[in-house]
Amino acid sequence: MKTIQVDLGDRSYPIHIGSCFSDDALIRSIPNTEVVVVTNETVAPLYADQVLASLKRDGRRLGQVVLPDGEAYKTLDTVNRIFTYLLEGNFSRKVALVALGGGVVGDMTGYAAACYQRGVDFYQIPTTLLSQVDSSVGGKTGVNHVLGKNMIGAFKQPKAVFIDPETLKTLPNRELSAGFAEVVKHGVIADATYFEHLEANVESILALESDALVQVIGRSCEIKAGVVAKDETEQGVRATLNFGHTFGHAIETTLGYGQWLHGEAVAVGMVMAADLSVRLGMIDNLLVERVKNLLAVAGLPIEAPSGMTQNQFSTAMKRDKKVDAGALRLVLLQSLGKALVTADYPQSSLDETLAEFCRD
Structure with missing residues (x-):
């Protein structure tokens, strides 16, 4: 135990x-x-x-x-x-x-x-x-x-x-993969070594090997527990745990709850947040590809739902909890294992990301 x-x-x-x-x-x-x-x-x-x-x-x-x-x-x-x-x-x-x-x-x-x-x-x-x-x-x-x-x-x-x-x-395989999206998130925002461990061991984790599961569940819980202890009510650093969630919640709200699993929507949301981070010059495309590859190996989607429009994303995102004084704060990547929450980005860059994923 x-x-x-x-x-x-x-x-x-x-x-x-x-x-x-x-x-x-x-x-x-x-x-x-x-x-x-x-x-x-x-x-x-x-x-x-x-x-x-x-x-x-x-x-x-x-x-x-x-x-x-x-x-x-x-x-x-x-x-x-x-x-x-x-x-x-x-x-x-x-x-x-x-x-x-x-x-x-x-x-x-x-x-x-x-x-x-x-x-x-x-x-x-x-x-x-x-x-x-x-x-x-x-x-x-x-x-x-x-x-x-x-x-x-x-x-x-x-x-x-x-x-x-x-x-x-x-647990059905689809539900297992959806949960793995949150595991990936922990590595991406808080622990580069953990992310590398996931890349090397994704097959054994999803095969439900006991030692691999205990290690992954334990490390993810340690990461989240540490963040919560610093910021219980999400006034600061805890908001980084929402990496990918603003985009992902927009998918869930627009499609109707339950059409996509939460982890599936977050997987796409992380890719979109990473894409925006590249456009802002914070990370390079190599990191985006690593994130996409790990999610894809786990059977998770990496493209937005077909037919979902840029306007639908924008409308849903404006109702996100991280909107403050009319400004939408997003969780972006500074590097592997390091994230920040910011509203300091050009609207044009966000629009470019949405346009990239909404090919309607």
């Missing part, structure tokens, strides 16, 4: 990486006397009974909410199902919500925990690569709106994160 600490003072918490299901002592140690597991229709048949059995003990009240699966259901209406279950069951402020599933389940469960009776405990048991390396760590929670992704939410840190890499063996 590998444990990484997210250092946030009295809100610090551990990320446990290892055989959390077969050796369930950590999950059993959740102290709350009321625990509700929130999962979805896909994950529930695979792991819900096992988690509920781990949590069962004398005097503890258990519950379960099973939500529909998919980004299209990451809405206030779906979160309201959690509230209704808790209220109908008269669950108290001592309840803990346990998110069992991918990033959508984790985001909605965390948001429900932030709101129910003005805040209750929650724990993360992420079952997808994307949620294990990214969304389960850092306390960003929320839902989508038809006009913008993740525009409604709250910062709510979990009490602990339990990551069992074995759950990835039930």
